[in-house]
Amino acid sequence: MAEALATIRRVEGMGMITLRGALEQIGPVVSDVTGIALPECRKITGAGDRQLGWMSPDELLCVMPVADLPAILAALQDGLTDRHALVLDMSDARVIYDIIGAHAEDVLAKLSPADLGAVGSDDLRRSRAAQTAAAFWRIESGFRVIGFRSTADYLGALLHNAAMPGSQLAPR
Amino acid sequence: MLALTCPCCGITAEETEFHPGGEAHLKRVGPEGADDEFEAYLFARKNPKGAHIERWRHSYGCGKWFHVARDTATLRVFGAYTTQSYGPPEDIVNAIRQSYPDWTFDRNAAE
Structure with a gap:
């Protein structure tokens, strides 16, 4: 697996x-x-x-x-x-998720229309993750994502789903 | 796909990060206006094929409203500018006239 x-x-x-x-x-x-x-x-x-x-x-x-x-x-x-x-x-009113790992960018790229290549190490990008508002910035080996706590379960489910094993975006 | 650059935060993002606000620079008709003028102010909107000036809100970003001049047929964006203005600035008018030489800004055309 x-x-x-x-x-x-x-x-x-x-x-x-x-x-x-x-x-x-x-x-x-x-x-x-x-x-x-x-x-x-x-x-x-x-x-x-x-x-x-x-x-x-x-x-x-x-x-x-x-x-x-x-x-x-x-x-x-x-x-x-x-x-x-x-x-x-x-x-x-807020929730924080950390996405840590070698393919953290893939997880976010599936959910947000933001151009992640343009998000530098000191950038705070406000955008969305699927249907809910989210903002994120780069932390060591990944991203920190903030969203609304009212949609925290949805955001968490999205992130876990986007991180599903074997689903990276680059060809294997 | 329509990509807009928000003049308030400088981010270039695609359409779904924004919310459209319809035709820009509407002139309000108040209680002293005639009924048909008031109706036109509420309901009559320009729907041109070509250059159009619209309001947009960066709803998933900085949350600010701004104005966009774009081509409704090709989705080419001529420019975006602040809402603190009564009409498109000179550089945007010039950009529109490169595609539509006869274009003029008509604030009250909705009447």
Whole structure:
């Protein structure tokens, strides 16, 4: 029996904060509080479990371990009181999957119309996986995929199905 | 396949990542307008074979609305531009006129 294309793992214990506002105004505060450089358009900065992603011209995504979330959330709210901004804990609305393995790109390529060749190591690509919205970025030997928790089972089933043994895209 | 480039985030993606919003630059007819003008504003839409200006939303991406000038017959995209405008910018009009020399932007043609 051939091996699965990649290991699909649901990542627990991660928190996410959504920030909305004019990035040139809220950016410096977010960068100060998180200690992560502000990402350029379509990029994600930081490393490991603490990252800052560019979601849209007026939205940032802050990812961190859920244990660190309350302190960061309070610091962000504190720092942004004098600016027009939204700071919201979105952890419970999201799900994270890691696709790890030699053929991780194949798994994602089957589900998303995104040009994965154009997704660099520091890119955050918002797209879809089959019928549900998903965003992903490259991690060591694979991808980290975030989606909505309301469609988490669907997303998980999709990823496991796309990783079915012997189903890689390149000719054998 | 229709591939669009979102001017808000710069991503080039295929049609299914976007949501179409129909004809762009509609002029609203308010309560003071005549009934037939109001009906035209609600329902009458241009359906040209050739250059057309539409609204699209990058629904699976950055979520922003933008305008696209494209050819409805060939799916050639002449360009995309911000919604903060009253009409297509000069470079897009010039690109359209290379294919359709007589094309002019007619904001109120839906009436």
